[in-house]
Amino acid sequence: MNLKNMSVDERKDWIETFIGGACGIAAIIAAIVEYALGDNGAIAGMLKDIFGTLVIVVLLFAAMPKRQKLNFEERLTTALEEWMDNNSNMISRTLKMPKGQENDFGMGMKTDMNDFYNDVPTTTRAGWFVRLPEITNENYNQGKIQINFHLNAETFFGRGHGLSEDVLSEELDKLSKLFARFINRKFAGFASASGKGDGIKVLVHNPISTDEEITMLVDLINTAYTAYLVSSHIKVK
Numbered sequence: 001m002n003l004k005n006m007s008v009d010e011r012k013d014w015i016e017t018f019i020g021g022a023c024g025i026a027a028i029i030a031a032i033v034e035y036a037l038g039d040n041g042a043i044a045g046m047l048k049d050i051f052g053t054l055v056i057v058v059l060l061f062a063a064m065p066k067r068q069k070l071n072f073e074e075r076l077t078t079a080l081e082e083w084m085d086n087n088s089n090m091i092s093r094t095l096k097m098p099k100g101q102e103n104d105f106g107m108g109m110k111t112d113m114n115d116f117y118n119d120v121p122t123t124t125r126a127g128w129f130v131r132l133p134e135i136t137n138e139n140y141n142q143g144k145i146q147i148n149f150h151l152n153a154e155t156f157f158g159r160g161h162g163l164s165e166d167v168l169s170e171e172l173d174k175l176s177k178l179f180a181r182f183i184n185r186k187f188a189g190f191a192s193a194s195g196k197g198d199g200i201k202v203l204v205h206n207p208i209s210t211d212e213e214i215t216m217l218v219d220l221i222n223t224a225y226t227a228y229l230v231s232s233h234i235k236v237k
Contacts, residue, residue: 071137072137072140072141072209073135073136073137075211075214076135076140076208076214076217077105077135079214079215079217079218080105080107080132080218080221081093083218083221083222084107087225089110089115089116089118089119089120089121090109090110090115090116090121090225091107091108091109091110091129091225092107092108092126093105093106093107093108094106094107094108094128094131097131101131103134104131104132104133104134105131105132105133105134105135106128106130106131106132107128107129107130107131107221108126108127108128108129109126109127109128109129109152109155109225109228110123110125110126111123111125111126111127111152111154111155111159112125112154112159113155113229113232113233113234114234114235114236116229125154125159127150127152127154127155128150128152129149129150129152129225129228130147130148130149130150130221130224131147131148131150132145132147133145133146133147137209140207140208140209141207141208141209142207143204143205143206143207144203144204144205145203145204145208146201146202146203146204147191147201147202147203147204147220147221148199148200148201148202149179149199149200149202149224150198150199150200151172151175151176151179151198151199151200152198153168153172153198155228155232155233156171156172156175156231156232156233157171157233158233158235161233169197169198172197172198173195173196173197173198175195175231176195176196176197176198176199176200177195177196178195178231179193179195179200179224179227179228179231180193180194180195180200181193181195182223182227183200183202183220183223183224186220186223187216187220187223189205190204190205190206190216190220191203191204191205191220192205200224202220202224204217204220
């Protein structure tokens with residue numbers, strides 16, 4: 001049995017069971033020794049009482065209400081939703097996904113950077129920001145998980161930027177490659193990124209299953225979001 005592969009709650013349950021079982025066995029041994037020694041078994045009797053009390057304590061801890069265990073899909077969804085809530089002035093869940101990706105998890109990002117400074121967004125204009133595979137255990141426990149980021153021209157060059165199509169494509173391509181290099185440096189060993197045109201493809205190498213891995217995945221999304229903010233265009237209103 002490998003404790004490292006267990007969740008926090010599973011480790012707690014295993015430890016409680018182990019301690020309770022060990023104390024119970026010790027109490028039984030002490031009782032046998034006390035019986036064998038008769039009047040000379042005072043110490044064994046004391047040990048029996050101590051271990052018996054410890055068994056009761058462990059059972060009381062085990063009976064205390066525990067946090068409800070969430071499955072992988074619930075844990076990842078909750079982590080992503082919490083991140084969106086913390087950045088709700090700029091980020092929102094994409095409710096209508098493209099055909100063929102209806103069950104994927106998508107997020108949109110406001111294109112007017114003034115909303116970053118407002119508690120309540122003042123604009124509704126947004127473009128798609130990131131799309132993850134449908135959140136199922138099967139999609140995330142095999143590794144090679146592809147995540148796609150998108151660069152919205154309005155975010156980086158402003159509305160009505162006036163750039164020609166060729167110039168715009170060239171500038172977005174430079175940005176996507178810059179962001180990809182940044183992700184590769186920050187998450188070497190965990191994921192690799194490549195940028196082309198207005199898109200960034202990120203490949204997470206290993207399976208995502210533990211809370212620590214989920215946190216790393218959310219941190220990757222947050223890092224890309226930070227890079228977007230740093231490189232964005234803003235015309236103060």
